Amino acid sequence: MPNHRFFLILIVSMLTIVIAGCGQPTTPPTPAALPIAPVIAASELVIGLNRLPFGLLQGGVPLNDPDLTLGVTLYYVGPDGDRTKPVATTQAVYRGQGLPVGLYVAYATFDRAGGWEAEITIPQPNGTQTNRIRLDVSERAFAPMVGDRAIPSRNLTAADVPSLDQLTSDPRPDPDFYRMTIADAINAGKPFVVSFATPGYCQTAVCAPNMAVLKQLKSEFGDQVNFIHVEVYPYPFGESFQKAKTVDAMKEWNLRTEPWTFLVDRQGIIQARYEGGITFAELRPAIAQLAAGQSINPTP
Known part of the structure; x- marks a missing residue:
């Protein structure tokens, strides 16, 4: 990797x-x-x-x-x-x-x-x-590219498990990130952000900081943009991590590394993608453009 x-x-x-x-x-x-x-x-x-x-x-x-x-x-x-x-x-x-x-x-x-x-x-x-x-x-990426349609994965949500600690390795999960599947978000006709990350088992040590950034952005844009977190490993996370067993959505999106963050518009088209660490300063302008229905002009 x-x-x-x-x-x-x-x-x-x-x-x-x-x-x-x-x-x-x-x-x-x-x-x-x-x-x-x-x-x-x-x-x-x-x-x-x-x-x-x-x-x-x-x-x-x-x-x-x-x-x-x-x-x-x-x-x-x-x-x-x-x-x-x-x-x-x-x-x-x-x-x-x-x-x-x-x-x-x-x-x-x-x-x-x-x-x-x-x-x-x-x-x-x-x-x-x-x-x-x-x-x-x-010529072509493994992971979905900007301009591709988001893949309508049916990742597990809070409705599928008895508690969030079986859905995410985030020690302080925000329930709003686990309300809908990616397929639900596409059908909702509303822009959304989806992060494939594993805060408890991240090989790059940036998943938890990424989630902190996304939670901060959700507090500002949550009325205009849906936010989804997909845990990389199925429960029990530690056992799956040891076996390198990932959730179906990771395979469907053909993600070979983690974390990944995708910004998707209301038509279900990927407008931006970020591999690895992200910061508030880099991501906020892009999400503001996504919320406004504008083309994303990424800047470093």
Whole structure:
């Protein structure tokens, strides 16, 4: 699961720091002397507009600097390995508020499938550091794309179980997220947001923060937009997690990673999709546009 790589590195790094703290004190290298390595935190990129989330590792440790803005220049790399002239230039801005690790998000359009290269410029006190990372762009995504019809899954609701703790691993669930199926939401003719997440067993550690963002947005837009949470694993969650057994809706939506968040308009058409961590600052403008019936113009 490529988008998990950065967050798994985070977990390993945190454990390493804790273990090291139990032994003899060590003198860490000077942070400014360590190179910074960008990592793409998305499992799939496709032709068209894409959300590009990046993490940064410095000395193997995730960096969380809200003052950084990354320059991103995209090149197409032909079959012979030659780079084209720059196809697009954009910026990745900090989107780590409330998340366990820094995240930097850009939006960019790819006009063809194949190998691409992102040249990342990172401001540093002693100058600018430049890194290049490879990106693979496909004709078609595994997960539903913007413009696709939402899949009318009949996920379990509160009416199907004796209590919410058999429906979600969220320790503080909001009952409003479990009132309807995705099929119900499509038939209601009202915009909706659906999040596939597992707050108690999230491999990327961002599911619970994502749910906190969505609960805050529901308090503002709940009269105009329906909100649905689909737990990734069936009850009992821990046992299903160990067996990597996911709920039917995950299979129907062909989701191979978690979490995913989709914004769907009143006609049942997907208008935006977000893989991994989301923040209030990034999501609120999009949901305001969704509630107003406007085309979503995503911004980092």
